Amino acid sequence: MNILRPLILTAGFLLLWQLLVTLTGAPPYILPGPLPVAHALIDKFPLLLSHLGTTLAEILLGLALGTILGTSAALVMILSPLLKRWMLPVLVVSQAIPVFALAPILVLWLGYGMASKVGMAVLIIFFPVASSFYSGMQRTEPDLLELARIMGAGPLAVLRIIIIPSALPAFASGLRVATAVAPIGAVVGEWVGSSAGLGFYMLHANARMQIDVMFAALTVLAVTSLTLYFLIDRLLDRLVFWQPKQGIQ
Amino acid sequence: MQTAPDIVLEGVNLDFDGQPLFADLTLTLPGGRTTCILGPSGCGKSTLLKLMTGSPNLDFKGRIRFEPTTDSTVAWMSQNDLLLPWFTLLDNVLLGARLRGSLSHEKRAKALALIQEAGLTGYEDKLPAALSGGMRQRGALLRTLMEERTVILMDEPFSALDALTRVRLQNLAARLTVGATVVLVTHDPMEALRLGHNIVVLGGAPVRVLETIEPAGRPPREAGNPEVTGLYAGLLKRLMNGEAA
Numbered sequence: 139m140n141i142l143r144p145l146i147l148t149a150g151f152l153l154l155w156q157l158l159v160t161l162t163g164a165p166p167y168i169l170p171g172p173l174p175v176a177h178a179l180i181d182k183f184p185l186l187l188s189h190l191g192t193t194l195a196e197i198l199l200g201l202a203l204g205t206i207l208g209t210s211a212a213l214v215m216i217l218s219p220l221l222k223r224w225m226l227p228v229l230v231v232s233q234a235i236p237v238f239a240l241a242p243i244l245v246l247w248l249g250y251g252m253a254s255k256v257g258m259a260v261l262i263i264f265f266p267v268a269s270s271f272y273s274g275m276q277r278t279e280p281d282l283l284e285l286a287r288i289m290g291a292g293p294l295a296v297l298r299i300i301i302i303p304s305a306l307p308a309f310a311s312g313l314r315v316a317t318a319v320a321p322i323g324a325v326v327g328e329w330v331g332s333s334a335g336l337g338f339y340m341l342h343a344n345a346r347m348q349i350d351v352m353f354a355a356l357t358v359l360a361v362t363s364l365t366l367y368f369l370i371d372r373l374l375d376r377l378v379f380w381q382p383k384q385g386i387q
Numbered sequence: 388m389q390t391a392p393d394i395v396l397e398g399v400n401l402d403f404d405g406q407p408l409f410a411d412l413t414l415t416l417p418g419g420r421t422t423c424i425l426g427p428s429g430c431g432k433s434t435l436l437k438l439m440t441g442s443p444n445l446d447f448k449g450r451i452r453f454e455p456t457t458d459s460t461v462a463w464m465s466q467n468d469l470l471l472p473w474f475t476l477l478d479n480v481l482l483g484a485r486l487r488g489s490l491s492h493e494k495r496a497k498a499l500a501l502i503q504e505a506g507l508t509g510y511e512d513k514l515p516a517a518l519s520g521g522m523r524q525r526g527a528l529l530r531t532l533m534e535e536r537t538v539i540l541m542d543e544p545f546s547a548l549d550a551l552t553r554v555r556l557q558n559l560a561a562r563l564t565v566g567a568t569v570v571l572v573t574h575d576p577m578e579a580l581r582l583g584h585n586i587v588v589l590g591g592a593p594v595r596v597l598e599t600i601e602p603a604g605r606p607p608r609e610a611g612n613p614e615v616t617g618l619y620a621g622l623l624k625r626l627m628n629g630e631a632a
Contacts, residue, residue: 281465288440288463289534291486299486303473380472380516 170350178350179357185339186358192335194362196252196324200259204316207260208267209309216275216301229268237261238326245331255327255335262323263316270312274305307381310374317370321363391419391537391568392453394439399449401434408434409447410593416585418454418537421561421569421606423583425576427626431594432572436463436540439570453538462534466543468527470515476522477502477511480529494533501529505559521552525559532563539564541571545578554610557582561607576622580615582606588625598625 152172158164159171166174179186211229215222241258248254278301286296328337336359343351375381394416401409408431416422426432438445440463470479480498484490502511505525515523524544531539544560545553561582573579579586586600600622603614610616 279469281467282469282471284437284440284442285463285465285469285482286486287442288461289483289486290460292488295486295488299482300471303471306473380514 167347167349170353174350175353175357178348178354182351182354186336186355189334189336189339189355190358190362192252193255193321193324193328193337193359196255196327196335197259197320197366199252199256200263200323201316201320203256204260204263204320205267205313208264208312208316209271211264211268212272212275215272216297229265233265237323241326241330244327250331250333254330255324255332258327259320259323262319266312266315266319267309268312270315271305271309274308275301277308278304303380306378310378310381313374314367314371317367318363321359321366325359390455391566392455392457393418394538394568394570395450395452395454396438397450397452399438399447399451401431401438401445401447403431403434407593410595412449412594412596414587414596416568416570416587418568419566420584421564421571421582422585422587423579424570424572424587424589425579425622425626426574426589426594428574430589430592432574432589433542435589435594436542436570436572439538439540457537460536461538461540462531462536464527464531464539464541464544466546468515468520468523470523470526470530472515475512475514476507476518476526479515479526480533482530483534498529498533501532501563504563505529519552521548521556524548524552524556528556528560528563536567538568539570541569543573544571546573546575553578554581558607574626576619576626577610577615580618580622581608581610586622588622590626590628 155172159169162169170178211225215225237258240261241254244254244257244261248257282300282304283296286300291299324335325337325340328335329341332338336355340352340355343349343355396412396414396416399409399412400407412435424432424435434445438447438451440461470476471482474482477495477498478485480502481490481494484494499511502508505528507522507525507529510518510522515526518526524547528544531541541560545556548556557578571578571582580602584601584606586598586602587596588598588600589595590597600618602608602618604612608615
């Protein structure tokens, strides 16, 4: 892997940031420069780390649960045309609801703890996972199904050996999207009501005009999200080795 | 292995897009031999083959039966190799057994023997992506042969291959399918002349049998065989006329 390119990109970004601060003369309570933010990052590191633990747990739990629910829904729709006729329209219409608007309700129902944030992440992960997996299974090469029929295969064997593997590349794309949006769900949940997590800590710092701390939290969140995406991307490349190459190379 | 049955089509009618594709098509394909069905592209050859697989998606009238009746179903090979990209060559050759949940040591041994016979030893554990087009199609042929059916239906199985690979694969197929009732659909007169005990030329709309040829000698015939070269020009002409009709 070329390590140089991300390094140059990061350095360029930091330079631009500093340049923006210098040129506009923005006060530190609007836009702190990279150096004060780095200071805050080092100063508050243990605290940031503990809040990161909370947020990361929410993200991972949300990803796991959302993936399980999404794939299950897709499988149910493939196995039962009757249920599909009922579920598919609901699934599509559910996408018209701005999920973030449900955050206050989730907090009301599930409380200030982790459950409401996990619920939020699950809600936004569910659709990309379910729809990508379902449409992947639906797009199974018809001649393969014909071959399986002529070979005298049972429906479950066809599902396991042909349909699901055929759909895994599409499912992997859905999971990549899910990985990218899961942190949004968790943080939005924390903004609405929480007592821990990076989202909570950002609001907390904002209220105290510690804008550098806010930016430090944002940095930690961004780095974590990128790392998570990168890891999942690599893992999927390895597991679903027959998919066309994609993602960050 | 049971005796390879005749395939008998009686009064087959099938409409396609409101137009009759087959109208009262009657045809007997002799058991234990290779019949090449030759016709221009789009004349309904593949559909005819699909009918013989017992496809539930085709609504036809008439009768298609195997004589004597057999309980074993058919094996089918298409132009596209249909190898599963997530399975190794060996697993692809064993696909039928795997799909039916009847994998065994004997099946594995047989698959390995076939792989050796086809000159693919050393590639058993390779994924299809690592194989050439000719190797992949050989794998598809082995997967078809593993089914041990008395009726083998092939839909332009070699048409996507380069000339040299095609000839090699035709020879291999002819050698390994001896004794089975083989129906091979093709638009290539040379392929039909090399591989067919019988050649059925289709054409017209609705499709009818324009001609049935029984070239002398046993397949696979050499391309330079006088019988082959002698019939080639006539067949080509017949196909062109049939297409115009």
